[in-house]
Amino acid sequence: MNATTLRPPAIDLAVSTVIFALRRHPESGLPTVWLPLVRRVSDPFDGRWALPGGWADPAETLDDTAARKLRETTRLEPSYLEQLYCFGEVDRSPSGRVVSVVYWALVRADEAARALEGENVRWFAADELPDLAFDHNAIVDYALWRLRTKVEYARIAHAFLGETFTLAQLREVYEAVLQRPLDPANFRRQAEATRGIVRTDEVVTGGRHRPPRLYRYDPDLADPGASPLATTA
Amino acid sequence: MNATTLRPPAIDLAVSTVIFALRRHPESGLPTVWLPLVRRVSDPFDGRWALPGGWADPAETLDDTAARKLRETTRLEPSYLEQLYCFGEVDRSPSGRVVSVVYWALVRADEAARALEGENVRWFAADELPDLAFDHNAIVDYALWRLRTKVEYARIAHAFLGETFTLAQLREVYEAVLQRPLDPANFRRQAEATRGIVRTDEVVTGGRHRPPRLYRYDPDLADPGASPLATTA
DNA sequence: CCAAAAGTGTTCGTACTACACCCATGC
DNA sequence: GCATGGGTGTAGTACGAACACTTTTGG
Structure with missing residues (x-):
């Protein structure tokens, strides 16, 4: 954006996304953080697993490219999408200078189940990744x-x-992400006070215990952690 | 970073930096946040003020480019430098598709005074900027x-x-940034407990009041707000 | 002594923690 | 009834806000 150099040099600009969803761990049975990776089918790193992504498109916003690539490679529709960081080390790629704008996304469990999984797309536990x-x-x-x-x-x-959820489900999310158990009683009060959720009139029957009330996220309540650039997706 | 498209399309990659320093406001006399801008000398936006920056260099890390451009245009050596965001709207620049990786920097007051100021570089109060x-x-x-x-x-x-500072000076920084007065007594306790500073044996004499003790920042104390990517500059 | 800022003590309210206890359902 | 998780109450603790008060300098 300086005018002295009239033409910028060639740097390849890529857009990738780290997609998070929760799944029960096959061994512990506890909900944990998982993410889908795609297998590379050409050099460099042919055959290795990598984040889904692609080259930036001159006709598209970076946000749009991230969302589109995410859809194309995994068929997932994210419920949250935010830019993470722009990685610009010189030797990141052996094929030349590549700068990657990386996004991170959250998808719902039901949505994650819909994701096409196959030879070249697979889900991994976030803390058990290969090289x-x-x-x-x-x-x-x-x-x-x-x-x-x-x-x-x-x-x-x-x-x-999903659209509605019990406080136990919401607590499971926090426990999975933070990797520690939370007191149900205290979580309830904190959630009702500051987590921007509202009670519905519905409850969930079928469990062999008192039917829990369903809650709904309220986007109108001010989010203390929202950035001025938030995409409110 | 997807292999289906072999060659990425041309997008110009720029690096700019928002540089912050504190100066006393000429009217209120209070310390406030200021930043240096450079005047553009060619289209687009010829004559308008803009953030210092330039095109990304294929041989340099983005961090290095930010630091170098900052030095070249303002002669400033930042004491803090961190990536802010990557801006990628399609219509950001009338001259074509430009993606800007923007950094933000903090410089010391004495350092800021050294900055070359002239026809094409000028400091502005952060909340009194022109278009x-x-x-x-x-x-x-x-x-x-x-x-x-x-x-x-x-x-x-x-x-x-600077290297050493009184708690009153540190408090002035917080008051300038947060734009509200802080209780000196409470600030002292909080600073000594959690702000990662250590007492020195020196005091400042010359004021017509009790000489304040000098403190020093201790980089060894763990910073709860540090990111895993922190440049520790 | 006085002014001014450095530095200490104390009280109050709020918010998080731990844990006891009651509630409502399926079996 | 009994097991199970939903949901409420409450005491202990930590921490920040407000503000009175003491200390140490220059004039």
Whole structure:
């Protein structure tokens, strides 16, 4: 954006996304953070797992490119999408200079189940990843850090759940992300006071215990953790 | 970073920086947030004020480009430098598709005084800016929001000050950034407990009151607000 | 002594924690 | 009834806000 150099040099601009969803861990049975990866089918890093993404499109906003690529490679519709960071080390890619604008997304459990899984798309537990292509391991680690810090002060947990949810479900989200148990009684009060949710008149019957009330996220309540650039997706 | 498209399309990648320093406001006399802008000398937006920056260099890390451009245009050496956001709207620049990786920096008051100021570089009070080139007004607003939110939980305020400082000086930084007065007594306790500073044995004499003790920032103390990607500059 | 800012003590209210206890359902 | 989780009450603790008060300098 300086005028002295009239033409900028060639740097390839990529857009990738770290997609998070919750799944029960096959061993522990507890809900944990999972993410889908795609297998690379050409060099560099042919055959290695990598974050879904692609080249930036001159006709599209970076946000739109992230959302589109996410749809195209995994068929997922994210309930939350936010820019994470722009990675610009010189030696990130052996094929040349690539700068990656990375996004992170949250999808609901039911939505995540719909994701096409196959030879070249597979879900992994976020803390049991293989060696990924490029610097993608470090990127996922950073995205996990952002998820874990942001869930404590911003209203994003509901993005893992459906339209309505019980407080136990919401608490499970926090427990999965923060990796520690939370007191149900205290969580209830805190959630009702500051998590931007409202009670509905419905309850869930069928469990062999008192039927829990359903809650709904209220987007009108001010979010103390919302940034001025929030996409409100 | 997808392999289906072999060659990415041409998008110009720029790097700009929002530089913050504290100066006394000429009217109120209170310390306030200021930033240097550079006047554009060619189209688009010829003659308008803009953030210092330039095109990304294929041989340099984005961080390095930000630091170098900052030095070249203002002669300033930042005591804090962090990536802010990557702006990628399609119509940001009338000259074509430009994606800007924007950084924000803090410089010390003595350092800021050294900055070359002239026909094409001038300092402005952060909340009294003229109409800037491109979307730079919105970018500065976002950077200000980040500064104001981050100063509350991370240890960055000392980056506005010299090697040693009194608690009154540190408090002035917080008051300037947060735009509200703070209780000196409570600030002292909070600062000594959680702001990562240590007492020195020196005091400042010369004022017509009790000589205040000097403190020093201690980088070894864990910063609760530090990100895993922190540049520790 | 006085003014001014440094620095200490104390009270109050709020908010989080731990945990006891009651409620409503399926079996 | 009994097991199970939903939901309420409450005491203990930590921390920030407000503000009175003491200390140490220059004039």
